[in-house]
Amino acid sequence: xxxxxxxxxxxxxxxxxxxxxxxxxxxxxxxxxxxxxxxxxxxxxxxxxxxxxxxxxxxxxxxxxxxxxxxxxxxxxxxxxxxxxxxxxxxxxxxxxxxxxxxxxxxxxxxxxxxxxxxxxxxxxxxxxxxxxxxxxxxxx
Amino acid sequence: xxxxxxxxxxxxxxxxxxxxxxxxxxxxxxxxxxxxxxxxxxxxxxxxxxxxxxxxxxxxxxxxxxxxxxxxxxxxxxxxxxxxxxxxxxxxxxxxxxxxxxxxxxxxxxxxxxxxxxxxxxxxxxxxxxxxxxxxxxxxxxxxxxxxxxxxxxxxxxxxxxxxxxxxxxxxxxxxxxxxxxx
Numbered sequence: 196x197x198x199x200x201x202x203x204x205x206x207x208x209x210x211x212x213x214x215x216x217x218x219x220x221x222x223x224x225x226x227x228x229x230x231x232x233x234x235x236x237x238x239x240x241x242x243x244x245x246x247x248x249x250x251x252x253x254x255x256x257x258x259x260x261x262x263x264x265x266x267x268x269x270x271x272x273x274x275x276x277x278x279x280x281x282x283x284x285x286x287x288x289x290x291x292x293x294x295x296x297x298x299x300x301x302x303x304x305x306x307x308x309x310x311x312x313x314x315x316x317x318x319x320x321x322x323x324x325x326x327x328x329x330x331x332x333x334x335x336x
Numbered sequence: 337x338x339x340x341x342x343x344x345x346x347x348x349x350x351x352x353x354x355x356x357x358x359x360x361x362x363x364x365x366x367x368x369x370x371x372x373x374x375x376x377x378x379x380x381x382x383x384x385x386x387x388x389x390x391x392x393x394x395x396x397x398x399x400x401x402x403x404x405x406x407x408x409x410x411x412x413x414x415x416x417x418x419x420x421x422x423x424x425x426x427x428x429x430x431x432x433x434x435x436x437x438x439x440x441x442x443x444x445x446x447x448x449x450x451x452x453x454x455x456x457x458x459x460x461x462x463x464x465x466x467x468x469x470x471x472x473x474x475x476x477x478x479x480x481x482x483x484x485x486x487x488x489x490x491x492x493x494x495x496x497x498x499x500x501x502x503x504x505x506x507x508x509x510x511x512x513x514x515x516x517x518x519x
Binding site for chain 1: 373375376377379384445469470471472474476477478480481517
């Protein structure tokens with residue numbers, strides 16, 4: 196299933212962006228190399244999984260083989276190795292690319308419905324169901 | 337009529353169909369007019385980040401961002417030899433250079449040999465070319481691909497970002513932005 200999805204994504208990319216068929220080597224040092232410290236690597240991995248690749252936009256930079264994703268992984272790993280806080284790195288990228296680069300939406304004036312609507316729907320469902328379960332008498336004619 | 341009157345109004349029977357058609361139309365619009373997938377830099381209107389890139393070619397200057405605040409508007413072109421649209425925009429960059437626009441290059445994830453070959457083949461409109469081997473400066477600029485071209489005013493502020501190749505029809509627009517930046 197996953198493979199089918201991946202090939203569908205690949206097909207979609209091939210159809211929409213033929214210009215992406217570019218060959219080159221990523222020369223960023225930590226694009227494909229893990230950090231030696233496993234704790235830091237885990238931290239970096241967690242952050243990389245929640246950052247969007249700017250070229251293959253359905254993928255995180257941890258999953259993407261696009262060259263720019265390699266550069267972003269290297270940036271994340273080098274900064275984590277230097278002791279920077281993961282959220283500071285995310286903020287640095289958002290400052291440059293906008294909220295779009297992050298898969299972890301922030302609560303802002305624009306995004307609050309994202310958080311409010313589920314709560315609101317649950318509330319409505321609860322009220323409706325309560326009427327159905329308890330309000331048989333009120334419903335009968 | 338029957339003895340159990342219908343609970344819902346008669347038109348309600350069409351509701352699922354109408355909802356389905358609405359959904360169908362939405363999908364079709366999405367299919368035939370996909371959204372713009374370009375990720376614009378959030379730095380437009382802000383200062384150019386500071387960087388100092390080593391020369392991409394021996395004997396040629398590298399690119400220090402200080403030069404972008406020398407009082408004259410510049411074009412900063414983010415490119416690579418491995419990028420096909422960069423070949424498409426080369427003639428337009430050549431024309432801009434001929435018109436006297438200072439063009440600075442940031443060569444992303446490239447090698448000296450490939451870059452030399454690319455410039456021999458497509459012309460060299462650049463005053464300086466900085467080598468951004470690990471793509472860090474590209475990320476610092478908020479650039480999400482190649483080619484991209486930034487119009488920087490004489491004070492080092494990014495006033496415009498052109499995403500994708502510069503086609504002949506974009507020349508007027510870019511020259512206009514440069515003129516605006518001069519004022």
